Amino acid sequence: MTSSLTVRSVNARLAEELAVGEGQVAAAVRLLDEGATVPFIARYRKEVTGSLDDAQLRTLEERLTYLRELDDRRAAVLASIDEQGKLTDDLRAALLAADTKSRVEDIYLPYKPKRRTKAQIAREAGLEPLADRLLADPTVVPEELAAQYLTDGVPDAAAALDGARHILIERAAEDADLVGAVREKFWSDGALRTSPRSEDVAKTPAGQKFRDYFEYSEPLQNMPSHRVLAVMRGEKEEVLSLNFDGGEDEVYLAMVARTLGIDMTSTAPATPWLGTTVRLAWRVKLMVSAAVAARVRLRQRAEEDAVAVFARNLKDLLLAAPAGTRTTLGLDPGFRTGVKVAVVDGTGKVVDTCAIFPHQPQKQWDQAKATLAALVARHGVELIAVGNGTASRETDALAAELIADIAAAGAKAPVKAMVSEAGASVYSASAYAAHELPHLDVTLRGAVSIARRLQDPLAELVKIEPKSIGVGQYQHDVTPGTLARSLDAVVEDAVNAVGVDLNTASVPLLSRVSGVTDTLAEAIVAHREKTGPFRNRTSLLDVPRLGPKAFEQCAGFLRITGGDDPLDASGVHPEAYPVVRRILDRSGVTLAEIIGNERQLRSLEPAEFADDRFGIPTVSDILAELEKPGRDPRPAFSTATFAAGVEKVADLKVGMVLEGVVTNVAAFGAFVDVGVHQDGLVHVSAMADRFVSDPHEVVKSGQVVRVKVVDVDVDRQRIGLSLRLKDTPQRDKATPRRDAGPQRPQQKRTPQREGGRRDNGRRDNGRREKAPSGSMAQALRDAGFGR
Structure with missing residues (x-):
């Protein structure tokens, strides 16, 4: 306590x-x-x-x-x-x-209680006075003084001096001020150096992913999180060796000597022995502990940065614009196994499913299009959601042709949009998906999820464990607990910022509402299924195990549309309903008359309705909520239109201006899907006509953007993009050079390539990453082009 x-x-x-x-x-x-x-x-x-x-x-x-x-x-x-x-x-x-x-x-x-150390054994042998005398009077001859401390356990002067040295080394290693000072000095002046673990490993395919780290050094304080996690991944995969170097030893030796009271410049007889003791204290104890502390600190900082990037991207994805309650046809693309199709109504209920085979090897294009046309007509489909995985561009072309045919026939054509599949397979195979869609095959569940994601990204994505959504930077290298806590907070904040429809929300969505546990969420849904839709918020108290405290925490975030009280569809908390009644009484109007009446609401002074419990901030929020009850903070729905005839990297030409969707934002830039199965990179230096320290200042995941193609490398499937549409491309590489292979970096060069996979489930192909450079040409080289 x-x-x-x-x-x-x-x-x-x-x-x-x-x-x-x-x-x-x-x-x-x-x-x-x-x-x-x-x-x-x-x-x-x-x-x-x-x-x-x-x-x-x-x-x-x-x-x-x-x-x-x-x-x-x-x-x-x-x-x-x-x-x-x-x-x-x-x-x-x-x-x-x-x-x-x-x-x-x-x-x-x-x-701190610990096992017996050599220093403790030496103290027990009576050698601490010897250590103290050597420190106090370096004019003595160590061997002669040590001869006075011989015992049965200390047979000769060498053993006595060895014991005394252990005592002094431990004394230095356990001096709190010295340990702290050395740790901070090591961190401020130190560097991380990496090299291949062996020449044989360096030549393997796994080793080549990390080849830019074979001769590499960077100050600890300057090293960005993505490089830290990359080299630590290389170490984990037994490709790289990491060495933490604190800088000049002489500085640390002086710190140890000062702490022990040793004059290293003295010519006294004991000085050489004391000097060796100082060097051993630094090399054997303090340097090792400082390096361990630096590693922990470096990783912790890198994890914090990586988690922050993931959290920011996840928030943007969760709060992406919803298409709304419109009948949607979801397409989960595939070649050999076909395209899985699901139609869901405005509430997300599955009304039809099937599979079509428009692509190789079956190539049933016309039959597939006819099947989709029949589904659109039968169910009044307004939206078509195309998953962005394998065969997505080909399936998108099918949808575009279908839409054109419908429009040519004089009918109202649906709108299509590309939807991220990240985490869809995780949901399809989950226990909740099996409970929610028990009669559907796993593959068809993916199509359902894709359709629902377009209708309401937030409501669908909460069904997936946040780390599986795949918008992170080296998320698999981050401590799971640290990542989970941060991402859970993001999901909770996003859900409560938007609000939840009490009568349609799933258990996973309800469980993210303030004050609602998994058990309570299940109880709410069970009560709803047993007694019918909730007519008012107060009836929540009829749910088993949902008491006054839980009601206080959750009621304001739960919405009831078309219920007994219009306020239940707003963000006004039930505890503040008396304030609304007071506003109505003083204004002489009904609730129906004041809701949405912007002019009248803005003419009211919050201070007039405040009291000891509900002050001006709450009254101001109530007036704003009455103006637009249940307002959705998410942006308006929009879709990107991919360029016709641009379906693969080879179709891209330098200078093209395209529409695309931001799929991921990292510390060094943003990845944009322009419809060619490979995301392009907008380097941070190509995001604006000003210095940009954080790419999130300019773009966010899910945002529709216009970009210019500034570099193309077909061989390595890399695309360089710019948000600055007036940029002049440096050179056309749509037809790549024969000699465009990777080159070995020079010694101590800061590498930009990170090994392994990008964490959104697509290959990163060793994409290079670096801080902003002075020119577009240099930025593109940093990003991995023109090698």
């Missing part, structure tokens, strides 16, 4: 880090401790927290966990040292002042 003093210090530190008031932090912490969720606090407790937003609250929640764990560890360390009878006032003060877990561990190191 932490003391009140400690709690206040935690709140004060959080307030300082977030640049907000300590009272705001204290209120937020109290709500979190009471079981409130971040979406609920951000949306419905603005008066209490001073309008902290969801991003601030997520940071607060994460840091609160860390600082409480720090307090718990500090308390355990204090108790351990106290039990040993070694807790002094100075030591207690140092521990109470420690502001990181690593600092606490540094201080605790000399007191």
